[in-house]
Amino acid sequence: MIRTIAGRHNESVKLAQKLQKKKHRRDKGLFVCEGLDLLEAAIQAGESPVEVLVRDDLLDRLPPELLEEAEEDELDIGVCSAEVLEHASGLGGAADVVALFELIEWSLADLPLEAGVCVYLSGVGDPGNVGTIIRSAVAFGAVGVVCSPGTADPFGPKALRAGMGAQFFTRVMVEVSPSDLVAKIEADERRGVVRPTVVCADPAAEMSSSGLAVDGPVVLVMGAEREGPAEIPGPVLRVAIPQVGLDSLNVAMAATVLLYELSRPERGKPRGGLLA
Secondary structure (H helix, E strand, O other): EEEEEEOOOOHHHHHHOOOOOHHHHHHHEEEEEEEEEHHHHHOOOOOOOOOOOOOEEOHHHOOHHHHHHHOOOOOOEEEEHHHHHHHOOOOOOOOOEEEEEOOOOOOOOOHHHHHHHEEEEEEEHHHHHHHHHHHHHHHHOOEEEOOOOOOOOOOHHHHHHHHHHHOOOEEOOOOOOOHHHHHHHHHHHHHHOOOOOOEOOOOOOOOOHHHHHHHHEEEEEEEEOEOOOHHHHHHHEEEEEOOOOOOOHHHHHHHHHHHHHOHHHHHHOOOOOOOO
16 A cells, blocks of 8 residues: 655654664564665565655655555555655655565574674674674675674664665574574584684784685674674684784774685685575
């Protein structure tokens, strides 16, 4: 159904406002995706929204399949004025589309650690960095991104914008403790699965990432820039990225460099981590 939303007190507008906060996203099992470009990325990845709010002058720019679903009463599209849509969005007056999606639920059981490089984010609190790392993980074919408790919500609006919709293209898990991750590694190993090398980014490490030569799968651990990552039980290979002068790489830039190093063909790494 395509309907006109007349005011900011509409229930769909109020729900979109609430979903700006993590608590409501978890309670409702929904998240908001803001911007036509992110909506198109979701459609490309095969994900369908449960509801769409669109500015009244942009209705005809929605993907044709969504308009067809609305005409067949399979999707609710709310047409809003710029003022009303501003109240539904965290982008304010820059909003053009606000789409509601069901939270994408992955578990560690869905994560094929043996298939390549997996990223573990330990206490990375900035949502922009989280989104950028997920975007880099998709670019370099990582098999998934795992977020610890205390890491920013990868499905928050800022993380989604920074990721440019990359969250739709790879496995993203949340609230996974280091001990849970290690338990997964050990359980896989007992089943005969190749144990991944745990590589931890550490500016104080003596080993340089330029000399990084790891055969087989890898779990790349990235931590908060000041505190560093939590301790990961078991053997860990610590590496530093060589820099000239000021230590100027933030965690997202460092993760991108290391993902590139680990995915280079001469390292012998598989690059097929994207979802089918």
